[in-house]
Amino acid sequence: MNILIIGSGGREHTLAWKISQSALCNQLYVAPGNAGTAGMAHNLPLDPLDFEGIKKQVIEKKIELVVVGPEAPLVAGIRDFFEADEELQHIHLIGPGKEGAQLEGSKDFSKAFMVRHKIPTARAKTFTKETLEEGLNYLEEIPTPVVLKADGLAAGKGVLICQQTDEAKDALQEMLMQEKFGEAGKKVLIEEYLDGTELSVFVLTDGKDYLILPEAKDYKRIGEKDTGLNTGGMGAVSPVHIADKDFMQMVEDRVVKRTITGLQQEGIPFMGFLFIGLMKVKGEPFVIEYNVRMGDPETEVVIPRIENDLVDLFLATSIGKLHEKEIHTLQRAATTVVMVAGGYPEAYEKGHPISGLEETATEDTMVFHAGTTEKDGKLHTNGGRVLAVTGLGDSLKEALEKSYQQVEKINWKNRYYRRDIGQDVIL
Missing domain, CATH: 3.30.1490.20 (ATP-grasp fold, A domain)
Structure with missing residues (x-):
């Protein structure tokens, strides 16, 4: 089948990398994509909020599955747009409708939802x-x-x-x-304020049944030892040792089940990813926030640990048959280090040439593009977060060593990255 991924960051490059491996994928498109997705898919120069433009390409390219990466088109109602259009109603789409997307689109809505359904939160x-x-x-x-x-x-x-x-x-x-x-x-x-350890749990749901994906921990602050301004994410690791069996059972019973049941009780259909930002406080889970899509850079460590055919899972989600599937997780660790433009998350420059990428290809490392573009056959920076370098290893320590070995080979003017990703959770 022909598949379209909407978005342009590291999350979308990671999804493209995984989806392109599926026997069910024929032609893969990314809108608008980046220089990384261009290597494995056809980039389409579309704004993710241009629903009419997306419709035209979906029909023209005979696309059967749409995977929505970022939150903005979900909150703006891309699913509602598809469902209301006779030419698009049959298309499989991963992502909730406008009402379900309010779990991310409005902190006030999501907090009230948690209180109504006795989901532990601050x-x-x-x-x-x-x-x-x-x-x-x-x-x-x-x-x-x-x-x-x-x-x-x-x-x-x-x-x-x-x-x-x-x-x-x-x-x-x-x-x-x-x-x-x-x-x-x-x-x-x-x-x-909750004092504890933060981690993220990811769920794929068809609105009735769900699969819990590998957990992750990301690093939001720009500075080492979690100092400075918040960013979109400076790195991530998976698995997270504090998410032991007992804790994850509490998460499933007190958070995941109550959330899915709450959506059903309120008549809110939900087909897609649910990202649950958690704080472990004195051994118990509290929800900090919901997102209604995969996180970035968590996607860059979660997706490489999923052994399933992702397209197969998406189709089961779309037709309400997720109960027939189970998740298979790679028993290795994944880590990602995000390389950013100097000055990010405040003012930063674009357009600097990137060197060293050709030396980074190994079996256990992947470089996912976030803010990149190609000019005159050469790669240039095109955003605040530029690249996410993922390593796989038999332990977090080994995976981090592989990530950092590759990071050190890549260069551009005023590049920056945190050197302490994962250090707080290495056993």
Whole structure:
């Protein structure tokens, strides 16, 4: 079958890498893709939010399966668009509709959903510009540190951890009055700070049944030892030793089952990925957030550990037969180190030539492109996060050694990467 992946980052390159290995895949397209996906698929110069343009290409290219990578088209209702169009209704699509996508699209919606369905999560209250004064008073009453979250999509950067009350008050005013995060910050959640270890659990569901995929831990801060600004992600590892059998059983019973049941009870169909950001606090799971797609850079360590044919799993998801499948996980570790443009996540330059990539191909390492483009036959940087270098090994330590060996061969002007990915979880 002909397949279209929507998106342009490391997540989409990883999905393309895996899908291209499927015997069920005939022609593979990525819209808009990057220089990495161009090596294994046909890139289509489409905006992921241009639903009419996507429709035209789906019909023209006889595409039968669409895999939606990023959150924005899901929150904007790409599934609803397909289901409402007679020419597209038969297309298999991986990703929830607009209503289900609110689990990611609105922190306020997802927090209320968790409370309704007794899913363990931090206490929180939501404030707007009109209730700013109440929010400032509330900050006086609660202990610090405290977490401020923009309600809407903010590219992974709408979460602030404030150590002092005055700092939190200034941040709340910036978010609500100065619109620091634009539309995403029209509502702000003030949330209890949870002290524990963070990890991510990924679920593929058809709305009734589900498969729990390999877990991962990512590293959001730009600086080593988790300092500095939040980014879209500087690296990831899988497996995570704190996700032992007992803990994962709690996650399944208290979080996964209650979430799927809650969606059913509220009449919200959901076919696709559910990413559950967790905090392990005193041995128990608390949900920090939901995403309604795979994470990036977690995809770069989760997907290489899945032995199944991904297209086969997607088709079972689309037709409601996921109960017939089981997940097969590679019993090796995967790690990824993200290489970024100097200055990221703030101002950074694009267009620098990349060298050394031709020396990185090995059986146990993969370089997934995020922000790259090809000009005059040469690879150039084209984003903040540029490359994700994944290593496989019999242990996290071995996998990290392989990732970093390849990272050191790759260069461009002002490149940067964290040198401490995974160090906190190596046994």
